[in-house]
Amino acid sequence: MSRREQYWRRNLSYLIALLAAWFLVSFGCGILFVDALDRIRFGGFKLGFWFAQQGSIVAFVLLIVVYVRLMNRLDRRFDVHETDAAPAPGGEERTS
Amino acid sequence: MTVQSWTLVLVALSFALYIGLAVLARAGSTGEFYVAGGRVPSALNGMATAADWMSAASFISMAGLISFMGRDGSVYLMGWTGGYVLLALLLAPYLRKFGKYTVPDFVGDRYYSGFARIVAVVCALFVSFTYVAGQMRGVGIAFSRFLGVGVDTGVFVGMAIVFSYAVLGGMKGITYTQVTQYCVMICAYLVPAIFISLLMTGSIVPQLGFGSTLDDGSGAYLLDKLDGLSRELGFSLYTGGTKSVLDVFFITAALMVGTAGLPHVIVRFYTVPRVSAARSSAGWALFFIALLYTTAPAVAAFARTNLLTTVSNAPYAKVPAWFKNWEKTKLIRFDDKNGDGMIQYVADPARNELSIDPDIMVLANPEIAALPNWVVGLVVAGGLAAALSTAAGLLLVISTSVAHDLLKKSLRPQISEKSELMAARVAAGAAVLVAGYFGVNPPGFVAQVVAFAFGLAASSFFPAILLGIFSRRMNREGAVTGMIVGLAFTASYIVYFKFLRPDLNDAEHWLFGVSPEGIGTLGMLLNFATAISVARFTPAPPAGIRELVESIRVPRA
Numbered sequence: 001m002s003r004r005e006q007y008w009r010r011n012l013s014y015l016i017a018l019l020a021a022w023f024l025v026s027f028g029c030g031i032l033f034v035d036a037l038d039r040i041r042f043g044g045f046k047l048g049f050w051f052a053q054q055g056s057i058v059a060f061v062l063l064i065v066v067y068v069r070l071m072n073r074l075d076r077r078f079d080v081h082e083t084d085a086a087p088a089p090g091g092e093e094r095t096s
Numbered sequence: 097m098t099v100q101s102w103t104l105v106l107v108a109l110s111f112a113l114y115i116g117l118a119v120l121a122r123a124g125s126t127g128e129f130y131v132a133g134g135r136v137p138s139a140l141n142g143m144a145t146a147a148d149w150m151s152a153a154s155f156i157s158m159a160g161l162i163s164f165m166g167r168d169g170s171v172y173l174m175g176w177t178g179g180y181v182l183l184a185l186l187l188a189p190y191l192r193k194f195g196k197y198t199v200p201d202f203v204g205d206r207y208y209s210g211f212a213r214i215v216a217v218v219c220a221l222f223v224s225f226t227y228v229a230g231q232m233r234g235v236g237i238a239f240s241r242f243l244g245v246g247v248d249t250g251v252f253v254g255m256a257i258v259f260s261y262a263v264l265g266g267m268k269g270i271t272y273t274q275v276t277q278y279c280v281m282i283c284a285y286l287v288p289a290i291f292i293s294l295l296m297t298g299s300i301v302p303q304l305g306f307g308s309t310l311d312d313g314s315g316a317y318l319l320d321k322l323d324g325l326s327r328e329l330g331f332s333l334y335t336g337g338t339k340s341v342l343d344v345f346f347i348t349a350a351l352m353v354g355t356a357g358l359p360h361v362i363v364r365f366y367t368v369p370r371v372s373a374a375r376s377s378a379g380w381a382l383f384f385i386a387l388l389y390t391t392a393p394a395v396a397a398f399a400r401t402n403l404l405t406t407v408s409n410a411p412y413a414k415v416p417a418w419f420k421n422w423e424k425t426k427l428i429r430f431d432d433k434n435g436d437g438m439i440q441y442v443a444d445p446a447r448n449e450l451s452i453d454p455d456i457m458v459l460a461n462p463e464i465a466a467l468p469n470w471v472v473g474l475v476v477a478g479g480l481a482a483a484l485s486t487a488a489g490l491l492l493v494i495s496t497s498v499a500h501d502l503l504k505k506s507l508r509p510q511i512s513e514k515s516e517l518m519a520a521r522v523a524a525g526a527a528v529l530v531a532g533y534f535g536v537n538p539p540g541f542v543a544q545v546v547a548f549a550f551g552l553a554a555s556s557f558f559p560a561i562l563l564g565i566f567s568r569r570m571n572r573e574g575a576v577t578g579m580i581v582g583l584a585f586t587a588s589y590i591v592y593f594k595f596l597r598p599d600l601n602d603a604e605h606w607l608f609g610v611s612p613e614g615i616g617t618l619g620m621l622l623n624f625a626t627a628i629s630v631a632r633f634t635p636a637p638p639a640g641i642r643e644l645v646e647s648i649r650v651p652r653a
Contacts, residue, residue, distance in 0.1 A: 008649055015185055022181045026174045026352075031344050034167075034337070044307040044317030049335045052170035053162075053393040054303060057177045057386050064184045064379035071189075072372055080650045082370045 007078045014070050018063050025051065025059040100244065102473030110280050110477045111257055114484070117276060118261030118269035126517050129266030130197040130496050131366040136271055138373040142380020144274035145364045147281060147481070148489035149176075149355075149381070150388060151227070152234030155281060155482035160454030163396035163403075166326075166334040170393075171344055175351025177382060177389050182356040182558075184378030188365040190565045192374035193648045197366060198493075199359045199557060200501040206564040207572045208641060210506060215579055217501045219556050220359040224490040224497075225530070226549045227360075231487040232535025238459075238479045251535035254484065255528050262488040262495075263524045267367060270488045277481040282387055284478020288462045288471050289391050292398045295465060302394035322397060325404045330443035334400065340603065346614030353620055354550030357557035360489040363496070371651035399457045402464050407450065408441045415439070418463035427453040487531065495524035548590055551612075555582035555619030563627055568645050570627065573634040578627025586619030 001009075029037055030052035037048035045054075075081035097105075123129040136144070154176070162169030194202055199220060204213030232251050239250025261269050286302075293305035297318060310318050322334045332338050339347075355361065364381075365374045407415065412430060422428045429451045430439060441450040459479065462471045499520035504511055511519070556579045563570040563578075593601040593612045603609050610618060 004646070004650060011649075018185060019181075022178065026178050027345060027348065030170060030174055031341060031348065038335070042307075044309065044319050046319075046335055049167055049319075050307070052167060053173055054390055056174050057390050060177050060181050061379065061382050061386050063181055064375075064382055067185055068372075068376045068379055071375060075372065075651055078650075080652045082372060082652050 003078060007074065007080065010074055011071070014067065014074075018067055022060065022063055026056040030056045097469060099469045099472045102470045103476045104473075106470070106473040106477040107480060110276075110481060113276055114257065114273045115260055117272045118265035121269050121272045122264045123266030123268045123517075126500070126513055126520065128268045129517055129520050130492075130500060131363070132266075132268040132271050134195075134367060135369055136367045138368050138377040139380045140275055141271070141364060141368050141373075141377045142382075143278045143384050144271045145361065145377070145381035146384035146388075147274040147278035147485040148364060149358075149361055149486070150281065150385060150482055151486035152231055152479060152483035154388065154392075155285065156234065156238075156458050156479050157455050159392045159395040159399065160457030162393055163400040163457050164454050166332065167337045168339045168344065169396065171339075171347045171351065173389055173393060175348045176355055177385060178348070178352040179355025180378055180382040180385070182352060183361070183365075184375055184382070187356060187362065187561055187565070188374045188378050189371045189651070190648045191362060191561070192365050192368065193371050193651060194644075195366070197363075197500055198496055199362055199561070200497065201505070202564065203557075203560055203575070204501075204505065206641065206644065207560075207575045208638065209572045209576065212560075212572065212576050212579070213501060213505060215576065215583075216557070216560075217497050217506075219552055219579075219583070220493060220497050220501075223358065223549045223553055224360060224493045225527075225534075228487050228490040228494075228527070228531040229534035231483045231490070232531050234483040235480060235487075236535055238476055238483070248536050251532055254480075254487070254535070255532040258484055258487050258491065258531075259525065259528045262491045262528070263521050266520070267363075267492055270485075270492060271367065273488065274485045277485040278384060280481040281478045281485075282384070284474045284481070285388050285391060285395075287474060288465070288467055289395050289398075291467050291471065292402075292461065292465045293394065296398055296401070302398075303390050306394040306397040318397060318401060322401050322404075325401070325408075329404070329408060329441065332443075334397070340609055342609055343603070343611050343614055346610045346617045348614075350554050350614050350616035350620075351550055353554040353558045354616055355553075357553035357561070358549075359497075359553075359557070360486075360493045362557075363493060364489075395458065395461065399461050399464070402461075403452070403457075404441070406464065407439050410439050412437050412439055416464075418460055421463070422456055422460055425456075427456045491524050491527045491531065494527040495520045498523035498527075548587070548594075551586045551590055551616030551619060552583060554616035555586040555623055559620055559623040559627060563624070565645070565648060567628075567631075568642050569631060569636060571631050571634055571637045574627040574629075574631030577630045578623040581626040582619045582623030585622050586616050589615045589619075 029048065034048035034052060037051065038046040040047040127133050158172055161172065191202060196202065196205065200213045200216035203216040204210065232254055235254035236247040236250035239245055239253060240247045261273050289302040290300060293299055293302040296311060297305040297308040298311045299305035299308050306318055308318065309315055310321060319335055326332065326334050337344065365377060368374050368377050407419065412432065419428065431449050433449050439450055440447055442448050459475060462475055499516055503519055504516050559582065560575050560579050563575065590612045
């Protein structure tokens with residue numbers, strides 16, 4: 001398996017894990033299991049309701065943060081990270 | 097100062113700022129006009145994306161809808177944020193590596209087909225025009241309520257502003273204007289929310305406030321009180337749902353996938369300098385959006401509680417001033433059916449005497465909570481910022497589609513850079529006029545076609561782009577039939593229930609119990625299934641295309 005193939009495989013495995021978490025917090029906790037979770041309370045919130053209106057959104061932001069970190073590390077490990085000379089669209093060189 | 101003079105001052109100041117920025121940062125080349133030269137820093141692009149994405153619907157209507165729908169309103173909260181995860185993980189970095197200007201560019205090049213490009217252009221134009229009409233109308237309404245001019249005059253002022261900075265500035269100009277508009281918008285949303293949260297619960301953070309106890313000495317949790325009030329008046333529980341689980345599932349999925357497929361959102365990720373910036377930019381965008389989207393359900397719960405405690409069973413003669421103000425706009429109506437002079441606001445339509453348009457909840461909220469006049473002015477400026485920033489982003493997609501995708505890439509490939517830029521400006525100008533026309537003469541179906549825009553984006557663009565990146569084997573035949581099947585299915589389902597037979601639009605007649613709002617999800621699945629099976633029996637794409645796919649999968653090389 002080539003280096004590039006390995007890079008892509010690893011990328012896909014990150015995607016599957018993160019999208020599973022994405023599905024769980026929104027469609028899982030906020031929709032499918034919402035009534036079961038509503039039996040648990042913290043403060044004034046029923047847990048299912050909280051996931052549907054707050055928790056899922058917070059989790060989405062965190063998922064993207066984790067993704068960015070993982071991919072930046074992966075890019076460097078496989079030496080495909082961008083250097084400052086990467087051209088901007090339209091063939092122009094970046095100035096800074 | 098009165099509400100009106102505060103509003104005038106704040107709106108005029110914000111407008112001067114937008115135009116000044118656009119003149120400073122105007123575009124000089126097609127690259128700058130379409131994608132700001134690809135040099136926008138990732139956090140700034142995230143902010144601009146947030147302003148681009150959050151329209152008058154997010155700012156004005158969403159909290160109101162949630163306050164009337166309770167937990168069912170979560171479809172908007174999750175649907176309009178979850179799409180950014182898909183965008184960040186599945187689309188943005190690869191499209192940035194591809195590095196051309198538009199979504200039809202990617203579809204046309206990846207599927208080596210002018211026809212596929214045209215299908216994509218038509219979808220992009222349809223989605224954008226649908227959206228922009230609603231924005232101009234929102235501008236007109238905000239003007240007429242708070243500045244005492246007619247809705248039409250309001251639309252003309254809005255057109256002039258958008259024209260000056262979208263046509264002159266292009267993507268480069270609107271990026272910096274959108275950053276400012278985001279700041280105006282988020283202040284306008286958070287300030288009243290924080291005030292109200294402090295007043296009602298003593299918590300300075302609205303997101304925590306709506307899960308806290310009320311500050312009225314009862315010690316009851318706000319949401320419990322709201323559930324109790326709702327039950328008393330015969331409404332369903334605020335924290336309980338009434339829609340079927342399946343329908344909620346499908347609507348949420350359609351909104352998420354539709355968000356990820358909207359051309360004016362995708363194009364923002366072409367403006368950052370590199371692939372890693374496209375990834376982090378999506379994170380920034382969602383962070384800035386989440387600030388408003390996690391506040392909205394709190395605003396909804398506060399507004400609902402305030403409304404129920406203020407007007408329910410109150411004598412009509414003693415209603416507060418805001419009630420009378422909004423009655424003039426006919427967005428709130430009282431009909432004393434039993435003639436006792438009291439307002440009965442109950443779920444039973446035969447006895448209910450009060451009808452309220454959900455749209456007024458955010459705009460009237462500062463007045464309901466008796467906040468200072470400048471807060472009301474700030475909210476109006478925020479609503480206008482939300483509508484104008486989205487309108488500008490959409491106009492740019494329209495002008496790019498016409499000048500770049502239709503003219504340069506399909507009809508007149510030999511056109512010079514200078515004439516292409518001119519054509520882009522003319523197209524943007526024409527689009528402003530069309531949008532203004534719809535703002536003045538709103539087609540009655542604006543609300544209905546929003547489902548359309550998301551359904552179409554979900555059932556056409558999303559699968560075509562996703563397969564173009566993640567499948568080397570996907571070919572022209574598969575992608576084109578997939579898009580057409582997904583589009584035709586979704587469009588005919590929505591047209592049938594929304595326009596031809598609105599009388600049949602209920603769960604009993606829906607296919608598998610999926611409402612027209614959620615049908616885009618089914619259209620998307622159909623698109624995937626068709627594309628994959630057709631590609632299996634038709635020739636593989638040429639070697640050059642396989643190389644293109646290989647190259648967009650890695651950031652460098």
